[in-house]
Amino acid sequence: MAQSMMLLWGSGSPPCWRVMITLEEKKLQGYKHKLLSFEKEEHKSQEVLETNPRAQLPTFKHGDLIVNESCAVCLYLENRFKSQGSKLIPDSPAEQALMYQRMMEGVHLNAKLDSVAYYDFLTPEGERHDSALKRNKEALATELRLWEGYLQNVAEGSYLAGPFSLADVIFFPNVAYAFHFKLSVERYPKLAKYYSLLKDRPSIKASWPPQWFPTSNGDDALKDV
Amino acid sequence: MAQSMMLLWGSGSPPCWRVMITLEEKKLQGYKHKLLSFEKEEHKSQEVLETNPRAQLPTFKHGDLIVNESCAVCLYLENRFKSQGSKLIPDSPAEQALMYQRMMEGVHLNAKLDSVAYYDFLTPEGERHDSALKRNKEALATELRLWEGYLQNVAEGSYLAGPFSLADVIFFPNVAYAFHFKLSVERYPKLAKYYSLLKDRPSIKASWPPQWFPTSNGDDALKDV
Numbered sequence: 001m002a003q004s005m006m007l008l009w010g011s012g013s014p015p016c017w018r019v020m021i022t023l024e025e026k027k028l029q030g031y032k033h034k035l036l037s038f039e040k041e042e043h044k045s046q047e048v049l050e051t052n053p054r055a056q057l058p059t060f061k062h063g064d065l066i067v068n069e070s071c072a073v074c075l076y077l078e079n080r081f082k083s084q085g086s087k088l089i090p091d092s093p094a095e096q097a098l099m100y101q102r103m104m105e106g107v108h109l110n111a112k113l114d115s116v117a118y119y120d121f122l123t124p125e126g127e128r129h130d131s132a133l134k135r136n137k138e139a140l141a142t143e144l145r146l147w148e149g150y151l152q153n154v155a156e157g158s159y160l161a162g163p164f165s166l167a168d169v170i171f172f173p174n175v176a177y178a179f180h181f182k183l184s185v186e187r188y189p190k191l192a193k194y195y196s197l198l199k200d201r202p203s204i205k206a207s208w209p210p211q212w213f214p215t216s217n218g219d220d221a222l223k224d225v
Numbered sequence: 226m227a228q229s230m231m232l233l234w235g236s237g238s239p240p241c242w243r244v245m246i247t248l249e250e251k252k253l254q255g256y257k258h259k260l261l262s263f264e265k266e267e268h269k270s271q272e273v274l275e276t277n278p279r280a281q282l283p284t285f286k287h288g289d290l291i292v293n294e295s296c297a298v299c300l301y302l303e304n305r306f307k308s309q310g311s312k313l314i315p316d317s318p319a320e321q322a323l324m325y326q327r328m329m330e331g332v333h334l335n336a337k338l339d340s341v342a343y344y345d346f347l348t349p350e351g352e353r354h355d356s357a358l359k360r361n362k363e364a365l366a367t368e369l370r371l372w373e374g375y376l377q378n379v380a381e382g383s384y385l386a387g388p389f390s391l392a393d394v395i396f397f398p399n400v401a402y403a404f405h406f407k408l409s410v411e412r413y414p415k416l417a418k419y420y421s422l423l424k425d426r427p428s429i430k431a432s433w434p435p436q437w438f439p440t441s442n443g444d445d446a447l448k449d450v
Contacts, residue, residue: 053371065322069333072325080318093305097290100297107332108294127354135349146278 001081005031008048008059010038012180012212014110014173015070016058021169022074024203027085038213071107074166086203088166095162102150102160102167109147109174112140116225117181120216141225144178144188147171151190157197164201172198180212182220226306230256233273233284235263237405237437239335239398240295241283246394247299249428252310263438296332299391311428313391320387327375327385327392334372334399337365341450342406345441366450369403369413376415382422389426397423405437407445 005028009016023031036042036057044055052059052068060066060073062080067073078088090096114122115136123132154160160167175195179185185192198204215221230253234241248256261267261282269280277284277293285291285298287305292298303313315321339347340361348357379385385392400420404410410417423429440446 053374062322065319067322067326069326069329072322072329075325076322079321094290096304097287097292097297097301100300101292101294104294104297104332107329111336124356124360127352127357129352131349132352149278 002028002030004063006061007033010036010057012209014177017173018070018169019058019073020207021203022077024206025086026077026081074169099161099165099167103170106171112143116140117215117221137225148190151194182223227253227255229288231286232258235261235282237434239402242398243295243394244283244298245432246428247302249431250311251302251306299394315388324386324390324392328395331396337368341365342440342446362450373415376419403447407448
C-alpha cells in the first residue's frame, strides 16, 4: 500500500513533518519520498506544480489521489487506515471533542510562530515595523501561555487529548520548531515537558528533520517571547 | 439532544455560520444560542471567556463538552451524529481525500479574505502600506483563481467534493462574504455560479447572517480583487 504513496517534502517544515509522523504511526513505512530544498526554491518546481498548484510542501499522492494540505493528509490517512497502526482519533466523544479542538488550534498556531520567527522573511524591508514585530511576539506569548494552561490540565504521562492523537501529530512539530528557535524552557515549562515526553517517540524520532530553514531573524528568533 | 447545546455567535462571521449550517444539516435545530455583538465587543465578555479563553466566536458547548474552533465543531458534530441528517463526510476514498483537502483549504482562505477586507482594522495606522494591501489583494486574487479552477472541474450540479459535504460547509460562508463585499461576479464566474447553487439550500438560508461586521475598507472592499 505504502509503495503507491509519494511524498515531496522540505526539511524543517512542521506541515511536512506532520505527514511523516502520521505515515510512521500508521505503519506506512516504505512510502516513496523526495526531499526538496526550500532554499533552492525547489518547492516551486514543475515536479511540485504538477501535483500542487500552490507550489507548497508537503505534496502527497496516494495512487491517483492527491491531498496536499498537511492536516487534510493526516485526516485522510487516519480514516483510510483506521485499523492499521496507532489509532489517531479517539472513540470517546469527550476525547474526540478535545482532539478536534486542539488539532485545529494547532493548525492555526503555525502562522503565529512564523509571524515572529520569519518576520523579516515575510515582510518586505520597507514595510517592517518594530511595533508590529513586538505585537506579534506578544500575541505569540499569549498563545503559548494558553497552551501552557492546556498542558497544566493534562494528566501525568497523557497527551493533548488523552491518548496520542492527531492533535499531537499536528501540534508537536510546532513545539519542536519553537524550541529549535530557542523558546525559553524556563518560561514555558509545560511545553518543555511535553517536548521531552514526545521527542523520542519512535514515529517522531524516525522523521526528525535533518535541518531547519534558516530564519533571517536569527537562530534564536523566539528567545525573548 | 440539541437542547443540551449552546452556541454563542456573532453575525457575519464565516466561522460562526459554518457551525450553524452544520447544526441545520444534522437536524439539530432547537439548540440554544445567543447572538453577541462584535461591535459592542461582547465576544470579550465574561460569558464567552468562561467557555472560550480566546474570547472568540463561535463558542460552543454540548453538555459539558466544549469545542470552539469552527472546523473542529463541524468535525465533532458530523462524527457524533453520523447517521442523523445529511452525511457530511463522504465514504468513497476519492471523495474523502478531496473533501479533506478542500475543507482545509477553505479554513486557510479566511485569513486571506480578512487581509484585504479588514486590512485597516487589522493594521494599526502607522504600519499601513499601500504596497502591503496591494500584495494582499494579488495573493487573494491568485487564491480565488485557484478556486475558479477547482470549480471548473466539478461536474454540473455537483459540489466541491461530489455530494454536499463539510468542504462546502467550510467554504460557502467565505464565498458569501466575498460577494457581500462586492467581489466581481464577472471576474469569478464559477464562484458566482457556486454561490447561486447553494444560497437557497435550506440549511444555508435558515442560518443566513442578519448582518455583516462593517469593514473600514468599505462595503465594496473586494470589488477590485
